[in-house]
Amino acid sequence: MFPRAFQYHRAGSLKEATTMLAQLGDEAKLLAGGQSLIPLMKLRFANPKHLVDLNFIPGVAYIKEDKNTLRFGALTRHSDIENSVAAARIAVLHDCAAGIADVQIRNRGTIGGSLAEADPSGDWAVVLSTLETTVRCVGPQGERTIPLSQFITDAYTTLLAKDEVVREVIVKLPPPGSGGAYIAFKRAAPVYPTASAAVHLVMNNDICQEAAISLGCVGLTFTKASEAETALRGRSVNEKTIQGASEAARSAADPQPDMRGSAEYKRTLVAALVRRAIEVALRRAQGKRCEVSHLYA
Amino acid sequence: MPKTATKPGRARSRKKSTDAGIQEVPIRVNVNGKAYAVSVEPRLLLVELLREHLDLTGTHVGCDTTYCGACTVLMNGKTVKSCTLFAVQADGAEIMTVEGLARDGELHSIQKAFGDCHGLQCGYCTPGLMMSTYQLLLSNPQPNESEIRKAIAGNTCRCTGYQNIFKAIRVAAEKAKGAQHGDQVFR
Numbered sequence: 196m197f198p199r200a201f202q203y204h205r206a207g208s209l210k211e212a213t214t215m216l217a218q219l220g221d222e223a224k225l226l227a228g229g230q231s232l233i234p235l236m237k238l239r240f241a242n243p244k245h246l247v248d249l250n251f252i253p254g255v256a257y258i259k260e261d262k263n264t265l266r267f268g269a270l271t272r273h274s275d276i277e278n279s280v281a282a283a284r285i286a287v288l289h290d291c292a293a294g295i296a297d298v299q300i301r302n303r304g305t306i307g308g309s310l311a312e313a314d315p316s317g318d319w320a321v322v323l324s325t326l327e328t329t330v331r332c333v334g335p336q337g338e339r340t341i342p343l344s345q346f347i348t349d350a351y352t353t354l355l356a357k358d359e360v361v362r363e364v365i366v367k368l369p370p371p372g373s374g375g376a377y378i379a380f381k382r383a384a385p386v387y388p389t390a391s392a393a394v395h396l397v398m399n400n401d402i403c404q405e406a407a408i409s410l411g412c413v414g415l416t417f418t419k420a421s422e423a424e425t426a427l428r429g430r431s432v433n434e435k436t437i438q439g440a441s442e443a444a445r446s447a448a449d450p451q452p453d454m455r456g457s458a459e460y461k462r463t464l465v466a467a468l469v470r471r472a473i474e475v476a477l478r479r480a481q482g483k484r485c486e487v488s489h490l491y492a
Numbered sequence: 493m494p495k496t497a498t499k500p501g502r503a504r505s506r507k508k509s510t511d512a513g514i515q516e517v518p519i520r521v522n523v524n525g526k527a528y529a530v531s532v533e534p535r536l537l538l539v540e541l542l543r544e545h546l547d548l549t550g551t552h553v554g555c556d557t558t559y560c561g562a563c564t565v566l567m568n569g570k571t572v573k574s575c576t577l578f579a580v581q582a583d584g585a586e587i588m589t590v591e592g593l594a595r596d597g598e599l600h601s602i603q604k605a606f607g608d609c610h611g612l613q614c615g616y617c618t619p620g621l622m623m624s625t626y627q628l629l630l631s632n633p634q635p636n637e638s639e640i641r642k643a644i645a646g647n648t649c650r651c652t653g654y655q656n657i658f659k660a661i662r663v664a665a666e667k668a669k670g671a672q673h674g675d676q677v678f679r
Contacts (some may be wrong), residue, residue: 196556197535197536197537198535199535200513200514200515200533200534200535201534201535202515202534203515203517203534203578203580205580226578226581229576229577229578229581230558230576233558233576233577233578234557234558234576236535237556237557237575238557246534248580248581250581251583274570296646297561297645297646297647298571298624298627298642298643298645298646299561299564299571299572299573299624299646300558300573300576300646302570302571302572303572303573303576303577383645384645384646385558385559385561385645385646386559
């Protein structure tokens with residue numbers, strides 16, 4: 196299968212990429228990892244007239260620890276994050292990076308591309324929305340930094356202007372006594388999950404000081420399960436409160452029925468994933484090492 | 493002598509490609525240690541460059557939708573699905589295909605293990621599986637069962653039920669054990 200013919204442009208810097216986008220207009224698209232875009236182009240669901248390739252730009256793939264933050268260059272591949280000692284400081288980032296699709300796709304796909312694509316089934320936005328994450332963007336007018344919660348506005352839609360590109364993803368290191376987990380339910384490795392849940396807890400002894408819970412694949416963007424968070428915040432995390440959070444997550448989910456399952460099936464699934472993710476996050480917040488992996492049908 | 497690859501795929505151009513409107517990008521790739529300078533249309537996929545223009549047909553096109561992994565090759569030491577990468581993106585890269593495994597007529601230990609263990613039936617997925625195995629053993633010469641399974645999660649086999657593939661990878665890993673970590677030429 197071949198995409199429609201397009202003109203290929205190789206950007207030498209992010210600045211040059213924004214200039215190219217401004218000049219080429221609406222029918223230009225950026226090529227980062229290409230693991231979503233190229234299949235869409237081959238199926239001719241996407242037919243850009245121009246592709247601006249970001250892969251030859253030096254210095255846009257990195258993982259840096261800087262004060263209390265981790266900084267990811269936009270072109271950092273999932274596999275780089277999967278194998279990074281620095282990124283492993285936030286266990287949930289490793290859960291996410293190591294579980295996206297398969298080895299080959301993780302070797303190409305990028306964190307910046309995943310956020311800019313804003314696929315409702317994408318993994319990164321779900322996980323990063325449970326942490327303090329900002330997206331640093333660059334355009335012809337200069338730079339701006341947008342909180343992730345505002346960055347993604349709808350399915351496949353972000354605040355990025357037509358001539359703007361993601362430069363960096365910045366994640367604040369969570370305080371001591373916190374732990375997170377991300378669990379997705381998948382039919383097979385290379386496909387998007389049927390549903391997923393990310394949980395981040397900040398514990399003070401037995402009391403949950405802060406809780407962040409996000410759901411994937413059950414809405415047009417990642418779904419903040421605010422009432423599920425409220426069910427844990429200020430309380431001890433036990434069978435009863437976990438049950439409450441899990442039920443609240445089920446109500447927050449608004450899934451579409453599709454070949455992966457009915458809406459009711461996905462609501463039941465996401466409630467179970469939230470329960471498991473809370474249990475893992477709690478153990479990690481207590482300083483216990485806990486491996487987690489995605490579940491396969 | 494630069495080789496010109498004009499039209500994508502099998503339908504190689506009947507007319508000369510200098511027609512207005514069709515962009516051609518000159519690229520240099522090193523495939524299995526051999527340098528090529530070719531000129532490609534941007535929409536040409538890496539797998540088609542390999543198969544149709546460089547006549548390296550060991551790399552297979554299976555699903556053509558980024559799922560099955562039959563087209564897996566190494567680009568700069570890392571596995572990629574060559575149906576999901578434009579040839580222009582491989583400019584300056586080192587590509588290794590299944591043809592790069594054997595040396596001087598001698599099969600690579602991974603190839604021998606797949607044969608000895610009946611790790612294939614129809615053989616269609618095998619080139620991709622062997623390249624995924626190659627990357628696994630380069631970075632982790634002693635993988636455990638779970639690591640083996642994760643490493644080939646992006647490769648679909650519809651014949652074997654995978655058990656003999658796992659066996660082949662374990663046997664290949666035994667051979668790789670002696671090789672140094674990251675040794676590019678473990679045989």
